[in-house]
Amino acid sequence: NAGVTQTPKFQVLKTGQSMTLQCAQDMNHNSMYWYRQDPGMGLRLIYYSASEGTTDKGEVPNGYNVSRLNKREFSLRLESAAPSQTSVYFCASSESKTEAFFGQGTRLTVV
Amino acid sequence: QKEVEQNSGPLSVPEGAIASLNCTYSDRVSQSFFWYRQYSGKSPELIMSIYSNGDKEDGRFTAQLNKASQYVSLLIRDSQPSDSATYLCAVIGYQKVTFGTGTKLQVIP
Numbered sequence: 001n002a003g004v005t006q007t008p009k010f011q012v013l014k015t016g017q018s019m020t021l022q023c024a025q026d027m028n029h030n031s032m033y034w035y036r037q038d039p040g041m042g043l044r045l046i047y048y049s050a051s052e053g054t055t056d057k058g059e060v061p062n063g064y065n066v067s068r069l070n071k072r073e074f075s076l077r078l079e080s081a082a083p084s085q086t087s088v089y090f091c092a093s094s095e096s097k098t099e100a101f102f103g104q105g106t107r108l109t110v111v
Numbered sequence: 112q113k114e115v116e117q118n119s120g121p122l123s124v125p126e127g128a129i130a131s132l133n134c135t136y137s138d139r140v141s142q143s144f145f146w147y148r149q150y151s152g153k154s155p156e157l158i159m160s161i162y163s164n165g166d167k168e169d170g171r172f173t174a175q176l177n178k179a180s181q182y183v184s185l186l187i188r189d190s191q192p193s194d195s196a197t198y199l200c201a202v203i204g205y206q207k208v209t210f211g212t213g214t215k216l217q218v219i220p
Contacts, residue, residue, distance in 0.1 A: 031206070031207070031208075033207070033208065035210070040119065040212070041212060042117075042199065042210055042211060042212030042213050043155070043199065043210040043213075045207065045208075045209065045210075048206070048207050050206045050207070056206070056207075058207070090154060090155075092208070094203075094208060097142055097143045097203055098143065098160075098203075099143075099145050099157045099160055099201075100145075100157075100201065100208045101157075102154040102155050102156075103154065104154055105153075105154055
């Protein structure tokens with residue numbers, strides 16, 4: 001009964017490096033989301049995917065790309081990491097109009 | 112105007128008191144409303160959902176929704192130190208879930 005699984009849990013990058021955060025859900029949900037959470041800023045939506053094959057920008061999409069690989073998986077890519085992208089990243093999934101379930105988060109530090 | 116607004120707090124209440132958390136939203140077509148609790152360093156976890164006007168009670172928690180005034184609130188009765196956390200309001204509008212910035216609650220023993 002895994003729910004939403006994110007990898008990795010922790011990551012340190014140098015400025016300019018690239019990486020992909022992975023997210024998978026086993027609840028057969030149509031919608032998946034990537035959020036970042038910074039102190040005092042709450043959860044800010046980076047990108048979301050309302051269904052397999054579609055992605056849309058959220059509030060803070062600059063510097064990120066996403067791929068909805070299939071119904072289960074939704075990845076977030078940082079092509080050239082910047083210190084401003086130091087944050088905690090959460091993946092979540094939901095079915096239409098119902099609550100979102102969260103992964104355990106990825107703590108990313110860009111130095 | 113932010114889509115979902117909450118007072119960031121901290122809201123401090125003594126143990127055993129009622130804690131009242133409020134949230135307003137801007138999208139009138141929003142249909143689903145949720146309260147999440149987030150402990151420091153952890154993921155948000157759902158504690159209440161509400162879909163229609165009025166009150167919904169679950170144990171010590173009561174969610175209240177007023178769609179005409181576009182606000183949703185959470186009451187925590189008999190507050191315990193273990194309730195100390197950040198409470199996030201979430202609203203589902205067209206296709207996506209939007210969160211408020213959260214209210215930090217401190218329950219003083």
